[in-house]
Amino acid sequence: MEAFDRYTTLINDSLNNIEWSDQKLYDPMKYILKNGGKRIRPSLTLVGAELAGARAEDAISQALAIELFHNFSLMHDDIMDRADLRRGKATVHKQWDEPTAILSGDGMMVMAYQYLIRNAFESTPKLIRIFSKMALDVCEGQMKDMDFEQTIPSMDEYIDMIRQKTAVLLGAALQIGYLIGKDDETSASRLYHCGVNWGIAFQIKDDYLDLYGGEKSGKVIGGDILSNKKTVLHLIALSKANEDDIQKLNHWFSNNDRSQEKIEAVKHIYEKYNAHNDCLVMANTYFKNGNNLFNELVLPREPRKRMAKMAEHILQRDY
């Protein structure tokens, strides 16, 4: 995706140039950051700066802050979710142990704050406020996600969860980048809402791709079904299904069966109620909401085109 390439290179080069202390606390940070990832979130910070008329380079510290925060949350989430693998490699608490993953994650969040304020001067208080609000949203969202293992959320509750857990980070990434380029809180805040809408679209699409993503993703197809995750597909199906099918879905999700048969059976019910199409329609609605907000903003031509391409890439990716 060419619109991303320049940003990804800049981010990876900057990550490689971090001068790490040789203390053990930092080993898991280096490890998880080396594990790659698409660097979507910090790229949004860089394009955010360009949208405000600045250079991508001017917001590189803030982009690193966003990437450090994202990886802090992955490190801690993996402990909570008891995940053994991330992108094909052992998760930090498996490679080391839980205390190390807790502590190193804590340190990573602190480092995110350090990078956030670098060369930020008088916008520092604003950045800290936006970033901290976002960080609390992410924590609240993760808490809700865990609680949803025990209950069945309404669609509104689910969307609010993914807004907090996933989407606000994309919104804040854009907003922070923009504020580095220009002290215009109104436009920065509008950009935040674009990012939040695109982020919700992104996560809804992610729910879809878990079952329809094919092998490019490197993930187990139907992994969400195997772990009884109530995705958008599941909630749509539950809202439309007859009593018999609701009972079937609840039955499949009431145990730790990890068979291919379970995936096929659940998928069959989802499709019977057109959940896969409804899911794409929902993603598209949030995508368009984001686009509409974006189109209202007066922005420089070239970065605007890049941003539009990136947003489309977020929705159109098929893996």
Next chain:
Amino acid sequence: MEAFDRYTTLINDSLNNIEWSDQKLYDPMKYILKNGGKRIRPSLTLVGAELAGARAEDAISQALAIELFHNFSLMHDDIMDRADLRRGKATVHKQWDEPTAILSGDGMMVMAYQYLIRNAFESTPKLIRIFSKMALDVCEGQMKDMDFEQTIPSMDEYIDMIRQKTAVLLGAALQIGYLIGKDDETSASRLYHCGVNWGIAFQIKDDYLDLYGGEKSGKVIGGDILSNKKTVLHLIALSKANEDDIQKLNHWFSNNDRSQEKIEAVKHIYEKYNAHNDCLVMANTYFKNGNNLFNELVLPREPRKRMAKMAEHILQRDY
């Protein structure tokens, strides 16, 4: 301790006035903050502000930031140390579960940053830098403390560990309070070093009190020996003992025996080498270092007297 009373009241009142969201993320925060504690660290922030000629009230947000950070670190340390009780009540990961304690601790650290910058205006970047450096020290110190379960540190390594894990928070608490009152980085930094020296004295005394603190502490006497913790007492004894006694100490610390006999036997060896007296001498040396640095500073009379009393209280407490 009257020098503390006014500060403690101010801090507890302010903690009680926090308007909490009713989301589950915040329940463990309220719980651990209600569990009390001496509020020594935030009190240092308040007296720090007075030392700079401001009112204690002016630094109350920053004092809460210090207390929130302290309790974040307790919440996460308790998971890592597998502690079931804190001040006689179930620890957060026992009262709820580990994911909740990880996440709520994360949120508490974010809140600490939010309080840190309240009404701080142009000193915000400075505060964030000092606070973040301190926070990374605390994480590095906790990592070392855990690693020392597997190895025997030198005395220098041990002191450096307690400096990072415990003392820098006291130093930063004072420094931050002072900076709220006056934009004088030189004096604030000197005050930091006073706090660090007092903090090291505080922790060495804490090692002593584990064995000689009596029942007022509410802790198990000899708890450090039962959990094979290499305290200052232990390191002093190891450095002076003959081969036979070193083997005995290593033997006692090589298993999970939690008998009274173990406490008595280890205590006997400590005292044979005068570790208890050496330990008090060491604590006093750091206390005096702090006092000497403090006496070089030009400070208003009344808060200076209160600070000196508080520092003495830290060292002289017998529980």
